[in-house]
Amino acid sequence: MKNVxxxxxxxxxxxxxWPILSAPEDYAEEAQFYRRLIVSECSNPxxxxxxxxxxxxxxxxxxxxxxxxxxxxxxxxMLVVSHSLxxxxxxxxxxxxxxxxxxQFDAVFIHDGIVYMTSERDLRQAIETAxxxxxxxxxxxxxxxxxxxxxxxxxxxxxxxxxxxxxxYLEWTWDPDPGDTTYFTDFxxxxxxxxxxxxxxxxxxxxxxxxxxxxxxxxxxxxxxxxAVPFEHSEIELGSCEVFTGxxxxxxxxxEGWMSNTLCSTLSSILTDTGEIEKQECCACCKRRELINxxxxxxxxxxxxxxxxxxxxKLPPTL
Numbered sequence: 001m002k003n004v005x006x007x008x009x010x011x012x013x014x015x016x017x018w019p020i021l022s023a024p025e026d027y028a029e030e031a032q033f034y035r036r037l038i039v040s041e042c043s044n045p046x047x048x049x050x051x052x053x054x055x056x057x058x059x060x061x062x063x064x065x066x067x068x069x070x071x072x073x074x075x076x077x078m079l080v081v082s083h084s085l086x087x088x089x090x091x092x093x094x095x096x097x098x099x100x101x102x103x104q105f106d107a108v109f110i111h112d113g114i115v116y117m118t119s120e121r122d123l124r125q126a127i128e129t130a131x132x133x134x135x136x137x138x139x140x141x142x143x144x145x146x147x148x149x150x151x152x153x154x155x156x157x158x159x160x161x162x163x164x165x166x167x168x169y170l171e172w173t174w175d176p177d178p179g180d181t182t183y184f185t186d187f188x189x190x191x192x193x194x195x196x197x198x199x200x201x202x203x204x205x206x207x208x209x210x211x212x213x214x215x216x217x218x219x220x221x222x223x224x225x226x227x228a229v230p231f232e233h234s235e236i237e238l239g240s241c242e243v244f245t246g247x248x249x250x251x252x253x254x255x256e257g258w259m260s261n262t263l264c265s266t267l268s269s270i271l272t273d274t275g276e277i278e279k280q281e282c283c284a285c286c287k288r289r290e291l292i293n294x295x296x297x298x299x300x301x302x303x304x305x306x307x308x309x310x311x312x313x314k315l316p317p318t319l
Contacts, residue, residue, distance in 0.1 A: 007075055009203045010187070011055070015077035017191060018056045020160040020167045024085060031062035033232050034141060034243075038107045041227075041245050043137030046106035050133050052096040052126070053113025057082030057089070064089055067107070072099055097125035101133060108133050108140040115145050118182045118208040124218050130246070131222045137250035140224060143231070143243045148211035150240055151175065151183065164194035175209065183209050212242070219246045 010018065038046055049067035051060055055078050060069055070090045073079050079091045092101065096110065097117075108130040117123040130140040153175065159168035168190045175183040185205040192198045210218075212228055219226035224246025231241040 008205045009201065010189075010205075011075040011078050013077075014189070014201060014203070015056075015075065015081055017165070017167050017189070018078065018081050019085075020162050020165060021158070021169055021189070022056065022058060023160050024058045024061045027058040028062055030231075030233055031059050034059065034109065034111075034143070035063055035066055037229060037243070037245065038109070038139060038141055041139040041141075041247060042107060043247070043250050044106070046138065048105040049107045049109060050101075050105040051109045051111070052099070052129065053110055053116070054078075054082055054091075055111070055113055057086045059109070059111055060086050060089060063109075070101070070105070072096065072101075073113075096129055097122060099129060104133055104135040104138075106135055106138045108138070109143075110141070111143050112145050114142050115207040115209075116205075118206060120181070120210070120214070120218065123208060123210065124222070127219055127222045127224075127246070131224060131248065134246075134248045136248050138248050140219075140246040140248070141243060142215070142219070142246075144210075144215075145207070145241075146183075146209060147215065147242065148209055150242070151209060159190075166192040181208055181210060183207050215244050219244055222246065224248055 010021070038049070047068060049063060049069050050072070051063075051069060052072050054060055054071035054073045055075075057071060060071055060082065063069060064086055069086070070092065071079070071082055071086065072092045072094045073082065074093070074095050076093055079093055082089075083091050092099070094101075096113070110126065110130065114123070114126060117126050127140070127142070130142075134140050154171075154173045156171040156173075157169060158171075159166070170188045171185060172187075173183065173185045185207055187203040187205070189201045189203065190198055191201060216226045216228060225248075227245045227247075228242050229245060230239055231243050232238065233241075
């Protein structure tokens with residue numbers, strides 16, 4: 001593929017260093033966040049998961065315990081790294097903008113590889129790929145490193161040791177032109193081989209940067225019901241980062257039947273003329289706000305409450 005030649009060096013000639021730059025165990029907490037979000041957003045319990053831009057497979061090493069996974073990446077070198085970590089998963093080389101696998105999955109996940117979409121056209125194509133491969137009632141999850149509103153220049157460092165090799169890196173993220181849709185992440189790698197020799201390598205990553213409303217608009221234009229969700233991690237300040245989900249509308253046959261979903265929020269409680277308490281709920285599936293009578297457990301749209309936190313919906317045919 002012609003686009004492979006434009007990949008950052010870390011995903012090509014330096015790909016064998018990936019596991020000690022970014023170790024799989026570093027992803028355990030965030031992978032659990034993604035798992036919980038995928039499960040809560042899907043209309044039905046998800047069993048299959050497509051990950052686009054899977055990279056070295058670090059998230060998959062945790063998620064594969066819960067889903068049957070298919071992993072896609074543009075870089076053949078990174079697929080080798082991922083396959084060594086996740087041999088039980090199917091691996092396919094492909095560009096997230098154009099790949100078509102001829103099958104659908106309960107959920108589609110694009111981690112921070114989505115940041116390599118540097119224009120709205122690229123981003124739209126990647127999101128359309130997620131839509132094409134997502135089953136009705138399924139969810140797509142997109143996890144960019146930054147949005148325009150949350151972006152801050154930063155400097156980080158890290159690295160790990162293996163039995164024979166060691167790496168330390170300096171990472172500098174900055175935006176030379178706040179008026180466009182890109183920013184840079186520059187890396188300096190210190191690499192120590194088994195013979196003790198240390199060398200320094202430089203690597204520039206050109207990344208895309210879009211506002212929250214741009215994300216929601218493009219996800220919605222692809223056909224999803226879009227939502228922004230604060231990212232939760234013990235090492236990150238709440239509200240400083242967010243991810244985006246897209247629910248693919250269920251097929252008509254699913255809408256007319258019984259569906260299980262988690263209520264996303266309780267918006268208000270009011271006292272009716274008859275003295276009964278009613279709660280206004282927001283349906284995670286259809287986003288319709290309805291009054292659910294606390295005594296009858298019914299609302300005007302015939303949604304039926306089946307317990308705290310979880311409901312089964314008999315959706316009206318107009319949805």
